Amino acid sequence: KKEHEIMVRNIAAQAAIALDNSQLFEKVKSLSEKKDEFIALASHELKTPLTTIKGYLQFLENKIEEPRIKLFLTKTLDQANRLNNLIDDLLNMSRIEAGKLQFNYERFDIKELLQEMCETFNYTEGSHQLISDFGDDPVYVKADKQRIEQVLNNLLNNAEKYSPNADKIYLKLKNDDKKATVTVEDEGLGLTPEQQQMVFSRFYRAESTKGINGLGLGLYLTKQIIDSHSGELAVKSEEGKGSEFYFSLPLDL
Numbered sequence: 187k188k189e190h191e192i193m194v195r196n197i198a199a200q201a202a203i204a205l206d207n208s209q210l211f212e213k214v215k216s217l218s219e220k221k222d223e224f225i226a227l228a229s230h231e232l233k234t235p236l237t238t239i240k241g242y243l244q245f246l247e248n249k250i251e252e253p254r255i256k257l258f259l260t261k262t263l264d265q266a267n268r269l270n271n272l273i274d275d276l277l278n279m280s281r282i283e284a285g286k287l288q289f290n291y292e293r294f295d296i297k298e299l300l301q302e303m304c305e306t307f308n309y310t311e312g313s314h315q316l317i318s319d320f321g322d323d324p325v326y327v328k329a330d331k332q333r334i335e336q337v338l339n340n341l342l343n344n345a346e347k348y349s350p351n352a353d354k355i356y357l358k359l360k361n362d363d364k365k366a367t368v369t370v371e372d373e374g375l376g377l378t379p380e381q382q383q384m385v386f387s388r389f390y391r392a393e394s395t396k397g398i399n400g401l402g403l404g405l406y407l408t409k410q411i412i413d414s415h416s417g418e419l420a421v422k423s424e425e426g427k428g429s430e431f432y433f434s435l436p437l438d439l
């Protein structure tokens with residue numbers, strides 16, 4: 187009988203702990219949701235005035251002839267765009283957490299998108315030259331074009347940011363009969379095998395690159411976007427030599 191009583195008491199104690207844990211879990215979950223809501227709200231509020239600022243800056247940049255002032259305006263606009271991208275990252279992160287990231291799928295030629303982006307990249311003032319290798323034929327995918335553009339911008343900006351002593355970046359497109367694969371290659375700082383494992387986690391930033399600014403959200407978002415397209419995203423890298431980030435998307439035949 188005594189054994190029985192001890193058993194019942196043990197079960198009751200375990201049940202109490204489980205209840206406590208589940209209440210704690212609910213509390214943490216609700217706090218975490220509040221945090222994401224706050225980030226979403228704050229990012230949205232920050233974006234509104236920034237859009238107006240960008241509009242006026244663009245107008246002035248087009249109107250002003252004086253080269254020095256024009257240069258200052260271009261630089262200010264670049265920084266405003268950077269700020270805008272950071273806010274977008276935060277906004278997208280909170281949407282992912284809330285399961286609210288939406289996609290508009292359409293059929294398009296990814297080669298054409300890459301060509302356009304390559305031109306813009308090489309036209310925009312920057313220290314790196316983007317070298318392309320796309321093959322001859324169009325490559326059709328069914329995807330959210332804007333999101334894929336965002337993925338490419340992330341990878342290209344990273345390649346530039348994390349290769350301060352190099353001057354070239356390589357952008358390649360290949361396909362087999364099932365999928366298209368895009369590769370962004372740099373000759374920069376590179377990553378150790380341990381860092382490569384962590385690189386797609388939220389807020390992760392490799393110790394060796396902490397001197398370069400960033401939030402550690404770009405690759406996390408990139409991964410979520412590619413996963414949602416039933417694609418694959420991966421990295422090959424060697425410390426001190428450079429990195430190769432590549433993603434594949436199913437073809438739309």
Ligand code: ADP
Nearest residue numbers: 344345348391392395400401402403404405429
């Ligand atoms: P951020 O660049 O804002 O830090 P990301 O999520 O894009 O955020 O990247 C996460 C981390 O991965 C970076 O902080 C950097 O340490 C590492 N990383 C990303 N791309 C590269 C690259 N091309 N070469 C070396 N390290 C990289």
